[in-house]
Amino acid sequence: MGKVLTMPVPDPTTLSKMDAGLCDFYKRWRSDGDYLRCNSCKRAHLASYAGEKFVHSSACPAKETSEDYPWQVLIELLRPLFECKGHADE
Numbered sequence: 214m215g216k217v218l219t220m221p222v223p224d225p226t227t228l229s230k231m232d233a234g235l236c237d238f239y240k241r242w243r244s245d246g247d248y249l250r251c252n253s254c255k256r257a258h259l260a261s262y263a264g265e266k267f268v269h270s271s272a273c274p275a276k277e278t279s280e281d282y283p284w285q286v287l288i289e290l291l292r293p294l295f296e297c298k299g300h301a302d303e
């Protein structure tokens with residue numbers, strides 16, 4: 214399905230940091246199709262609204278402590294994979 218990339222592996226320290234960051238991120242968020250969803254209030258943030266601040270429910274216990282722009286944080290966490298050189302079609 215789709216084009217296959219040969220994915221060079223970033224260095225182990227970078228990978229370990231990325232894995233830890235993703236584990237931490239998913240304590241607060243869940244991927245749900247084109248949404249990221251707050252684990253506490255279950256409100257959803259559509260990918261195409263990634264540039265807009267996420268709004269929790271008024272009673273959400275996570276509203277002061279979780280990310281305002283979760284998609285941007287997720288992209289930043291995955292950055293090491295995008296920065297790898299050597300895709301099969303290059």
Ligand SMILES: [Zn+2]
Nearest residue numbers: 251254269273
């Ligand atoms: Zn929330």
